[in-house]
Amino acid sequence: MSQQILIGVDIGTSRIKAVATDIDLKVIAEYAEPTPWRHEKNNSDIDMLLLAKTVTAVAAKAAELAGGKVAAIGFTGFSETGVLIDGAGKPLAPGLAWHDPRGLTEPIIKELGDYEFRARAGALLNEIASISKTLWLNQEYPETRKAKHFLSAPEWVAYCLGADLVNELSLVSRTGFYDVEARAPWREAMSLVGGGEDFLARLVVAGEPIGVVNNDAPEVLRGAVITIAGHDHFTAAYYCGAINEGSLFDSMGTAEALLRTFKKPLSRDAIAELAAANVGLSASVIADHFTLLGALPTGLTLERVCSLVGVSTRDEKIALGEVALKIDPKASALRVNNDYHGLSVTNLDDAVSPAALFRATAEHLVEESANMVSLIEKFTGQATDVVIAGGWVKNPMIASAKTKQFGSYKVSDATEAGATGAAEFAGIAAGILKLRS
Numbered sequence: 001m002s003q004q005i006l007i008g009v010d011i012g013t014s015r016i017k018a019v020a021t022d023i024d025l026k027v028i029a030e031y032a033e034p035t036p037w038r039h040e041k042n043n044s045d046i047d048m049l050l051l052a053k054t055v056t057a058v059a060a061k062a063a064e065l066a067g068g069k070v071a072a073i074g075f076t077g078f079s080e081t082g083v084l085i086d087g088a089g090k091p092l093a094p095g096l097a098w099h100d101p102r103g104l105t106e107p108i109i110k111e112l113g114d115y116e117f118r119a120r121a122g123a124l125l126n127e128i129a130s131i132s133k134t135l136w137l138n139q140e141y142p143e144t145r146k147a148k149h150f151l152s153a154p155e156w157v158a159y160c161l162g163a164d165l166v167n168e169l170s171l172v173s174r175t176g177f178y179d180v181e182a183r184a185p186w187r188e189a190m191s192l193v194g195g196g197e198d199f200l201a202r203l204v205v206a207g208e209p210i211g212v213v214n215n216d217a218p219e220v221l222r223g224a225v226i227t228i229a230g231h232d233h234f235t236a237a238y239y240c241g242a243i244n245e246g247s248l249f250d251s252m253g254t255a256e257a258l259l260r261t262f263k264k265p266l267s268r269d270a271i272a273e274l275a276a277a278n279v280g281l282s283a284s285v286i287a288d289h290f291t292l293l294g295a296l297p298t299g300l301t302l303e304r305v306c307s308l309v310g311v312s313t314r315d316e317k318i319a320l321g322e323v324a325l326k327i328d329p330k331a332s333a334l335r336v337n338n339d340y341h342g343l344s345v346t347n348l349d350d351a352v353s354p355a356a357l358f359r360a361t362a363e364h365l366v367e368e369s370a371n372m373v374s375l376i377e378k379f380t381g382q383a384t385d386v387v388i389a390g391g392w393v394k395n396p397m398i399a400s401a402k403t404k405q406f407g408s409y410k411v412s413d414a415t416e417a418g419a420t421g422a423a424e425f426a427g428i429a430a431g432i433l434k435l436r437s
Helices: 048-066 106-111 114-121 130-140 142-146 153-160 187-192 232-239 268-276 298-308 314-325 354-380 396-406 417-429
Strands: 004-011 015-021 027-034 038-040 043-046 069-077 082-085 149-152 166-168 202-204 225-231 247-252 256-262 279-283 290-296 335-338 343-346 385-389
Touching (some): 004 048, 015 048, 015 417, 027 048, 043 048, 048 069, 048 153, 069 153, 069 232, 069 417, 082 130, 114 187, 114 268, 130 187, 149 153, 149 166, 153 166, 153 225, 232 247, 232 290, 247 354, 247 396, 256 354, 298 314, 354 396
Parallel strands (some): 004 069, 247 385
Antiparallel strands (some): 015 027, 082 149, 247 256, 279 290
């Protein structure tokens, strides 16, 4: 008899990644394909049917490479990209990338108010929130005003494979349609885009079984239990053992994600203050818990600096970091400023060099990270342990700067933590694995 396998899929911004594991979560096979965005200048959108088809193909390929019988499949991924569907489950518009600038905030400010939005949605009011993207779609695709349901990308793919219509709590918390303070759908926000009381369908927690793969799917996946594993950063934190009370998870990818999970609710003033600093409050992937998520363009900025100085390979970046460690930070007055859209460098002087620029950038970014952690700990208390994941912490300059920031920390050696975490939640949904406390 062939062994049981679990499939975990991470629907990422750049790639769709799937892993196949045994029931002990040992990765047997993996496969990935680029996420099929359509790019035009700063705009990025996606055909949601094509997304579902691509994710299904990636998952099926990983399963084929692994062999065995697929017991369950779990999906994690980004949240703000969603789909508006009619009563027959048909998409009414493309999905806008979470970083796509197309969004309308003025109606939200007018009808709901900036403070009220931050306090109830637990998010900064900007074009990233799904509600602002939906308002733009309402304007450009009038039929979306009659949408029956909204689903985030992972739930949409699951639905296409035969799952129930659901929204998982950690994902829907980042849409603007969910009242995090009340732990319930936000009716006024949903009505603003034409949504009724069942706009979010059924709400579920990560790891809850929501159906089985139907016979329209590739044969290798048919019959597998389906679950949503939650927001990709939350799923990765869970897999890395850093979603317990007292733990701080620092994921250093393209964006640096800082996560803190806890049970005691925050005051609405605290939620609004955190949201104003781009630290969002969400329901966690652990039932009855909350997770704060702060994001910074750390990896993106470091990549831009490396590109500027002609460094591209991993070995070249490590060598640059080693030289940067030997630079006297007081020898140059250069300064770095950054955001998601770009990088600026000022006070270039005779002491400038690629290594000096890299060091100045690293120190600036870690200072930003420390400020965000300080704000999080203002409301949650000091973390008792820190877990850092992601390739950048392997760079000697970054590792040294993080030691100054945190003192001691643990480096997670997990690869594809999001996808493997999704496989773990799949095992939980199938009753093969137990939820870790």
